[in-house]
Amino acid sequence: MSETEPVPVAAAEALNITDSNGTQALNASAKFVATPEGTALAYGSLVFMALLPIFFGALRSVTCSKSKELGENDYDSGFRNASDMPETITGRDAARFPIIASCTLFGLYLFFKQLEYEMGYSSVDQAPRKSAMSKATMGLADNAGTASHGPERLCMAKETSIFQRIICFGVFSQEYINLLLSVYFFGLGVLALSHTMSPLMSRIFPESFSNKQYQLLFTQGAEETKEEIVNYEFDTKNLVCLLISSVVGVWYLLKKHWIANNLFGLAFALNGVELLHLNNVSTGCILLGGLFVYDVFWVFGTNVMVTVAKSFEAPIKLVFPQDLLERGLEASNFAMLGLGDIVIPGIFIALLLRFDVSLKKNSRTYFYSSFLAYIFGLGLTIFIMHTFKHAQPALLYLVPACVGFPVIVALIKGELTEMFRYEETPPELADGKEDSESEKKKDQ
Secondary structure: OOEEOOOOOOOOOHHHOOOOOOOOOHHHHOOOOOOHHHHHHHHHHHHHHHHHHHHHHHHHHHHHHHOOOOOOOOOOOOOOOHHHOOEEEOHHHHHHHHHHHHHHHHHHHHHHHHHHHHHOEOOOOOOEOOOHHHHHHOOOEOOOOOEOOOHHHHHHOOOOOHHHHHHHOOOOOHHHHHHHHHHHHHHHHHHHHHHHHHHHHHHHOOOOOOOOEEEEEEEEOOHHHOEEEEEEEEEHHHHHHHHHHHHHHHHHHHHOOHHHHHHHHHHHHHHHHHHEEEOEHHHHHHHHHHHHHHHHHHHHHOOHHHHHHHHOOOOOEEEEEOOHHHHHHHOOOEEEEEOHHHHHHHHHHHHHHHHHHHHOOOOOHHHHHHHHHHHHHHHHHHHHHHHHOOOEEOHHHHHHHHHHHHHHHHHHHOOHHHHHHOEOOOHHHHHHHHHHHHHHHHHO
């Protein structure tokens, strides 16, 4: 889905290095060469950060799967809402996901390329092209020798397209798009980080803490026709988590600092691993196989993914500066790893942990084997990337490792059939099966 990025690159490759926090990109300082210590620190930190949401998200996914009622879990922090329940991914969903993702990615690519063309703006050198549009915008003299009115004259010209006029009035400018994305991810990030922090806060607060319960309820209609639109339950601890998360959100919104970006990114990844559940191993293989092809094609076959990633200012990747030792927290040369390279293998690893639990053998063989496989695959990605000085689609190495290692272990233990027969039934289907079974008993 995403790609990790190399450290020292030439100017031509520099557009593969984009920072998601709005600070100076690597191509602005192409002469910088990271030290071995800085490189090792950046890569090691990325690996460590990638392992955190997978490990803890998998553990929390086990607790989620055991919850048969809303909010009935070991780390209950007051949330008893449908949004906290896991979403089950079926085989059909897994097969369609790479296709939908490809269409979305290519649609965004076409949009940004059209925006770039209409604005007469080059994303490579960040300089305006010498086009009729840019000349008019700069207010150069017209054919009669008098000064034109620049943007106004361009926007109202007959030959100006509707798309150009919309851009002229600032509706679809790059700044507005990034502002909308920042506000959108601010809201998502605050909620995700708050949900991530809730279990920790439940343990930190003493028992004597006055934890009051609240409920946000919106209904439509009256009496018998009354229908719930929003029914959200929370408590004082949740409000504290929300307040802390909001501070981080404001920090990200104003500064786009890489630490705030990583806090949001880790929260997104952990929530994804915890709440996205594959219903069986076959579905996981379909999803990982499809995204394996998706990642390789869009990274190696085209420049689509790189272009779209460049155009977004959003916490959709983890970053760590390679010049941290030299420049401290103001460092701007980043190595990065996309969240897709964490969440996609992570939900498969979480599935194997739940399979381990279902065996009731007090063993976590498949979880640990897949977890070590992820470390191996990510390490191999970094090695290849650093050796060839070229961005790599991490799923190219992670998918064979994360699928292959557990399958080999299952073959050795003679549990391959049992592993592929394991299936998690979505709550609604489970309820349907129970109802049908009870009806059959009544009929008998």
